[in-house]
Amino acid sequence: MVSTQYKSRGIDQALADLEVCYHAANPKSRGCRDLARRVLPGGNTRAVLHYDPFPLFIDNASGSHVRDVDGHDYIDFTNDMTAGFYGHSNPIIFAAIRKALDNGISFGGPHSHEVALAETLCGRFSSIERVRFCNSGTEANLVTMSLARALTGRPLILAFKGGYHGSLMSYTNINAGLNIDINNMRFADFNDADDARRALVTDKDRIAAIIVEPMMGSGGGILAERSFLFALRELADEFGALLIFDEVVTARFSPGGLQDVFKVRPDLTSLGKSLGGGLTFGAFGGRADLIDRMDPSSQNALMHSGTFNNNVLTMIAGYTGLTKVATAEVLMEVNDRGDCLRSKLLEISTSRGVAFTVTGYGSVLSLHFQAKAPVDPSSVTTTAAQRKLSHRDMLLRGFCVPRRGTINLSLATSDEECEAFVHAFAGFLDDHHHQLPAIL
Ligand SMILES: Cc1ncc(COP(=O)(O)O)c(C=O)c1O
Structure with a gap:
């Protein structure tokens, strides 16, 4: 990632640049998707896992990590859309x-x-x-x-x-x-x-x-x-x-x-x-x-x-x-870890002047590029392009996150991995704050 290269570019251009990097990094996933498309509409059987230009095809998973068919290792913050609460292969x-x-x-x-x-x-x-x-x-x-x-x-x-x-x-x-x-x-x-x-x-x-x-x-x-x-x-x-x-x-x-x-x-x-x-x-x-x-x-x-x-x-x-x-203590611990991640993300976004809020509860965090926390779905103003930008960027930084912007921790997610997420997200904000809404 180059911190100055996205300055003064529109979000569409930034997305296009990231898409080039994504294609270059993931030829095997693209190949898998092309093959899958012959028998599965869009190469997909679960709409929520689809994103453009093509989703990463996962080869294997363990603990808090997933690895894709191109051999990249990701820290998993998708965790099967909260179903993977225990981490992979507990x-x-x-x-x-x-x-x-x-x-x-x-x-x-x-x-x-x-x-x-x-x-x-x-x-x-x-x-x-x-x-x-x-x-x-x-x-x-x-x-x-x-x-x-x-x-x-x-x-x-x-x-x-x-x-x-x-x-x-x-x-x-x-x-x-x-x-x-x-x-x-x-x-x-x-x-x-x-x-x-x-x-x-x-x-x-x-x-x-x-x-x-x-x-x-x-x-x-x-x-x-x-x-x-x-x-x-x-x-x-x-x-x-x-x-x-x-x-x-x-x-x-x-x-x-x-x-x-x-x-x-x-x-x-x-x-x-x-x-x-x-x-x-x-x-x-x-x-x-x-x-x-x-x-x-x-x-x-x-x-x-x-x-x-x-x-x-x-x-x-x-x-x-x-x-x-999943004892009561363990549940409390993972919720606390989520709350800690939540406050650190807010801290780094505020320090960079980006309008940002994190909703959710405990170990489930929904990231929104808007100053005010939504109280119902109609008050979510974060755009699809903003979500795509952070999704694409965080994937390229080695974090498996969902397109829709709601990340979640599994019991295998460590404090160090949350720290790494904060660090990567700070990098994303540094590179792309020009394409995100500013705190007024
Ligand atoms: C609140 C809620 N209810 C029901 C469902 C459906 O569950 P399943 O995907 O196991 O059918 C989901 C799935 O995301 C959900 O989030």
Whole structure:
């Protein structure tokens, strides 16, 4: 990186310059993408991992590092979009998985491992009296929303603009994409309880549930205000709707998730990502009287099934991670490390006069090139070009970061690696502050 070369250039030119460097550094990734494109649209099967001109193809990973097919080593601050919470190949979880492989991986019958994980989740989340497993966060939300409709006999779900509850429920652009059942959705502004009330009044007796992320993840790492979540609890009770917390991302913030931090008790909770110990995972749970309606031995049980719901490896990896690795102390430590990184990033951006803010919570940090922290997705003013600039630049400096700007720490991320990130980000700001908004 050359610190003066980008001075007085526009952001488009800076991006073009970085793109040349990126092409030169990553011929094998480009080749892999070209081959992949023949069978996968765009060479991709997970849209969030796509970025232009082509994404790095990863060859292997261990601890806090990933290595790409061109042989570059990166410190990983993507960590599989928060699902890689334990770091790559956590030895304790790996030992448990290896042992499990010798005993068979697909039993086709109930087994003690699912009971152990269920007991662990019920023990950690005070609102979860019963739990059931599925295969992804998307699926968990689909089921909780369907369950709410079935139990209340009401057709509508109230969600929040800019929220994300899975690939079929992505509300940044409500009418786009593959969103399902959109006519039976209603939307209010995040962190605006009055707007939620208006929606409930408008569709009185027709809203089955309010679904909310206690921190909007893909919406920009925007934390719900505590008073907002309290108000939603009260509104749900007042209007006879159920309250669903989507804690697919936020469960990692404390043993009992963000609901425990905020002390707000939802009726139902959706889980996923990191709680599966690095394997494919989804779960939902909540009040016993609600989830028990799925008890297949009861009359008129609500049918809920799924071939891999009790996947042996996932149950073991999830249980091992939660009981042997992710103790309350460890969670606090990684959150503290994230907070420390947050304040250092703010420090270096302020000293360079760049308008910059970091939202998120603990070990999940959303970087925005704007002075004011967004309170809902509509107040995110950072442009796609600014995100692309920092993404491209940080990749070239050896840091695997996501295009959308939300980085996260795994349990394998060290203090030294956070320091290295700060140093690299300072280099990025030194080179590119001309193309970023200034503090006024
Ligand atoms: C808040 C939230 N809910 C649900 C999901 C969907 O989970 P999955 O990708 O496992 O289907 C995600 C994924 O990013 C998420 O961030």
